[in-house]
Amino acid sequence: MKLKIAGIIVGILTLMFELSTSAEGIEAGIDPSIHNIVKSKHVTVVSIPGLSFMELRPDQLVELPHLRRLTELSAVGAMNIRTSSRTMRDVYVSLGAGAPSVGVADGQAFAAKETRHGIRISELMNRYIGRYGEDKQIEIDSVLVPDITMLQRANKNQGYVPGILGELLKEYGVFRSVLGSSDLGKGSGMEDKKMRRYSPLMLMDANGFVDKGALGDDVITLDVDRPYGVSTHYAQLHSLWEKRTQPGITLVELGDLYRLYTDQEHYNEERFTQLKGQILKEIDQWIGQVVAGMTEEDSLWIFSPEVNSEAARAKAYLSPILHYTTDSREAILVSESTRRQGVVTAQDFTSSLLKEFNIPVPSGLVGIPLSYMGKSDVLADLVREQSSMQMIYRSRPLLLYPFVTYEMLILLLSLIYGLWIKKRLADPGYLEGREMPWRRSVRTLLFSLLSAPAVMLLMGWLVVPLTTKVGIEGTMLVLIAVFIVCTLLISAFMEKCGLSTAMIWLGLGNALIITLDGSSGAHAMKYSILGYDPMIGARYYGIGNEFMGVLIGALVLGVTAALQRRHGGEQPALRGLGGNEPLLAGSGKVEGSPRLGDAAASPAAALLACGAFLLVTACLAAPSLGANAGGALSAAVAFGVAGAHCFAGERWRELRLGRGAALLSALLALGLGALWLLNSADSPAAFARESHVGRAFHALHAGHFDQIGQLIERKLRMNVHLLRASVWSKVLITSLIVMAVLVLRPRGHLRSWQHKYPYWMYGFSANMIGAIAALLLNDSGIVAAATLIIFVAVPMQLLRLQELETENPRS
Missing domain, CATH: 3.40.720.10 (Alkaline Phosphatase, subunit A)
Structure with missing residues (x-):
């Protein structure tokens, strides 16, 4: 037992060191x-x-x-x-x-x-x-x-x-x-x-x-x-x-x-x-x-x-x-x-x-000696490149910060709407053959929070050509208009789909777009409002913490929504919630399906889900792709918990605290092992180019253990600073408040959801644990946790609104 504890402590210290954004x-x-x-x-x-x-x-x-x-x-x-x-x-x-x-x-x-x-x-x-x-x-x-x-x-x-x-x-x-x-x-x-x-x-x-x-x-x-x-x-x-x-x-x-x-x-x-x-x-x-x-x-x-x-x-x-x-x-x-x-x-x-x-x-x-590449018109290209980077830097206060405020307002207003409509529906004659007022508008606005990241990423392809043609000011105006229009159009389309279908599209769609872009040079991410910014030097390549949180949360949501639809059915039963899927009400069972409270995915479905999880984790860990050590470890935790849920079903609840801690330690160890293999000097993945993660491993191998305490202190200080100063911390707190109210009101709601929607709940719990891991394992973990937890708070709101509609069907 003592050896196990010592091993875990050494693993955590090693983890905190290699998570440094550079070889300090x-x-x-x-x-x-x-x-x-x-x-x-x-x-x-x-x-x-x-x-x-x-x-x-x-x-x-x-x-x-x-x-x-x-x-x-x-x-x-x-x-x-x-x-x-x-x-x-x-x-x-x-x-x-x-x-x-x-x-x-x-x-x-x-x-x-x-x-x-x-x-x-x-x-x-x-x-x-x-x-x-x-x-x-x-x-x-x-x-x-x-x-x-x-x-x-x-x-x-x-x-x-x-x-x-x-x-x-x-x-x-x-x-x-x-x-x-x-x-x-x-x-x-x-x-x-x-x-x-x-x-x-x-x-x-x-x-x-x-x-x-x-x-x-x-x-x-x-x-x-x-x-x-x-x-x-x-x-x-x-x-x-x-x-x-x-x-x-x-x-x-x-x-x-x-x-x-x-x-x-x-x-x-x-x-x-x-x-x-x-x-x-x-x-x-x-x-x-x-x-x-x-x-x-x-x-x-x-x-x-x-x-x-x-x-x-x-x-x-x-x-x-x-x-x-x-x-x-x-x-x-x-x-x-x-x-x-x-x-x-x-x-x-x-x-x-x-x-x-x-x-x-x-x-x-931490620096690497510069090299040169023969090229003509270098100065003109650099001036154009800097114009694109200037545009991104100047656009953030105009687009990203208002959007973050919008996120908080929509989460709070939709929560208030749910509480208000619940009270109004207590009157049996309130609807009188009508649908719930403003239901479609509220659902559309909630869907916009999940569709916005993909739109922000894809807009990166427009930055360079637009900046060249219409200049910085013109590009900023065009991007704002494109973002608003495209986000609302996608959200309006998703509102017409069933809830599971919409979550599958938004979850897997976000994850696929981010993974494909990151695996093909991250061109869109380089010029995305939600991407990294060379002007401030926080990150230059790989997947930044903003999109890392989106990637993990979206993939877990998409996979568990797909499993819920395949194995658990849509709950509860009503047509006309915006989709064409047949839903069954009442008992919480679907004809021919297993008892939902004990639901476990079929081996083929679970294997496919875990394959997707492993692929994305490898992309985050690879030095030539994601190059995000904290993201890889957070993904290992979130995906591992989701995978264990999908395989074990009801048996997951039998895990005691000790076994749960052992599972999380094993997941972290697997993540560390993947990082070590992909970033070691002898790895084919790191042969062409070494990332900052690989250089940190080399420093660790050289025996510079005296720096571990300083690194941990520096990371804690950074997260404390961001908790006070970053607007993302307010998104995280708002999401937690919304989720707490949804779970506690009415009492017993969580137990009912665990019975009716097991795969939804598997995804929610996995993403919550992933958000905690992202918060602890990254030097700007507040950002990653905030973008990840949106993929819990919004689906919970939508699920609650759907239940309200089902409990009070239109006459």
């Missing part, structure tokens, strides 16, 4: 003895805060010949730089940590020779760090981050290590230098100056040191006609860049565009446009000088750590990123982290910089 930041050991870096290589990284794809449009590039030529010869991509505060300080820290991290306002860099509060920065660093007293002399041109401890403390709960990139580069002998800054002013006292010295956070080591640099006043010059009276000293920057050390990496920040947008409110439109054009031309000319001075061993990256306010208002949050070498050709950047051509993550950029020097990427870094 684990500091890996470094072997500095393997110095296989390219000895003569130098990498230049140019950071342009404020740059976005809006500045790289064809009409803008006409005036920027060097950038235009660079886009034609480089590998180009759109990088997700989203952080909690959407500020460049978070982005720089995240790039240095190789994982999403947070910065602090005071965590800025200084030259060793500068002073703060009258104290030399080098002395301040010695005071804070301590170990660098006489043991190591700080060079006068070093760059230091004296508040490194504050940064480390701010990221302690995240489990990430600020400065791991710089630490790896230092250990492998790569010289690190940082030039330029985005300071808002020059010459004033250190305490009064509005400093923007965050770029060194990307290359600093774990103790806040960068080998060499020139910041602030050293690389800006007074210019009274420019924002804050300063501009970048491009000649000085180029002179310093030419003195680069081999092998080495130089990060250059060009801050003029950032300063302009920070001071934008003081300029009229004409003057702002004039200054922006002038600044972009200066940047273009400087980049042209850099490209001309590159050797065959050099590599150039250009990116933006923060898009400008104009792009942010348009929701164009993805940052342009370019990679150029002297022998490169036009290509698109490809990331296995996103599996979406041109869309990459900041973590991939970190790993790519390590790859530049042949430094092994530690297992704790």
Whole structure:
């Protein structure tokens, strides 16, 4: 018994670890003895805060010949730089940590020779760090981050290590230098100056040191006609860049565009446009000088750590990123982290910089080095792709959030309607030959909640062509109209069908559409309002939690509705409830059928149902299809319970608590086994491409057990946050309230349903357990549980309305 309990505990801990959406930041050991870096290589990284794809449009590039030529010869991509505060300080820290991290306002860099509060920065660093007293002399041109401890403390709960990139580069002998800054002013006292010295956070080591640099006043010059009276000293920057050390990496920040947008409110439109054009031309000319001075061993990256306010208002949050070498050709950047051509993550950029020097990427870094795919018109395609993603991002508040509110209102109003009509029907003469008032309208509205997910998914096929033809605003209006019309048409058609028939169509139809799309590249899901969103970086491929919940709930509902119709008959008996199926009333028995209270599916039907369950579970677990670990485990639980119900029938009730817990543990173990087999390195399913789940398994295999507690804490914290903040939590609570009232009023209702509708009840209980599993096994389980539980609350409402009609037949 103790061994069983220990095994279950180990299984749960293992489960919580592998459910991580990525192989969370684990500091890996470094072997500095393997110095296989390219000895003569130098990498230049140019950071342009404020740059976005809006500045790289064809009409803008006409005036920027060097950038235009660079886009034609480089590998180009759109990088997700989203952080909690959407500020460049978070982005720089995240790039240095190789994982999403947070910065602090005071965590800025200084030259060793500068002073703060009258104290030399080098002395301040010695005071804070301590170990660098006489043991190591700080060079006068070093760059230091004296508040490194504050940064480390701010990221302690995240489990990430600020400065791991710089630490790896230092250990492998790569010289690190940082030039330029985005300071808002020059010459004033250190305490009064509005400093923007965050770029060194990307290359600093774990103790806040960068080998060499020139910041602030050293690389800006007074210019009274420019924002804050300063501009970048491009000649000085180029002179310093030419003195680069081999092998080495130089990060250059060009801050003029950032300063302009920070001071934008003081300029009229004409003057702002004039200054922006002038600044972009200066940047273009400087980049042209850099490209001309590159050797065959050099590599150039250009990116933006923060898009400008104009792009942010348009929701164009993805940052342009370019990679150029002297022998490169036009290509698109490809990331296995996103599996979406041109869309990459900041973590991939970190790993790519390590790859530049042949430094092994530690297992704790979540990014995968970028690769390239030759392609023409890359920039134009990326601009169009970002327009489609902008449309989805901007449409969510206009369509999805109102729909979620609509879901709650319909659930509550239909419940109130059922209670009201029950009271009115107590009067024998109330109907007087008429049908129940508003019954068809209420049923249609309830059916719309089940048909909406499929419509939202199929609308994804319209996004790209519509965005190309009618633009973002036009596409949003068309999609809203299509959604409303199609959902109501499908719902009106379903209302005319019998209840079991409608549930079969809606349940199996939703499941089939989602499975087919997910198995064929998930094109519709990529552009669906209910799908995932690269703008926020929550998920890039596979099946997201929204559709995962729909898939599980719909399949269980469709299968059990089909079994109810085949083996249990339609209950109760009335024609004219909108369908043509013969129904038998009264005893709860159907001629020639088994006694419904003891109903168990025939072996053939149960086997077919379990086959469908296994297929969908495998799709969710497969790295090239669903790639949703929490979804696969939730499906294993929900489908396993449904399958056990269908096979065992009444015998299911004989399971005691211990046996029930053992069954659930066995289902979780089977789900874990499937995930392990499909995501292990030797699996044919994972051979072509490894998912984030597979990387988590590798980290687990490497023995990083110390991170399990942090992962569990992080997931619990995320679910608690979503419970308070997410609109989906309100859908979940509303559904639970509705279901509780339906079960408790009138008393004994649940027992009656278990006798009359055994397969319906099998599906309801399986989906309830699946919703609990989804809630516990996913870091955003609230969303999955809310979309899943709709496939319990709505059918229960419809079943109750049907019973009310049967109990009070029309004369």
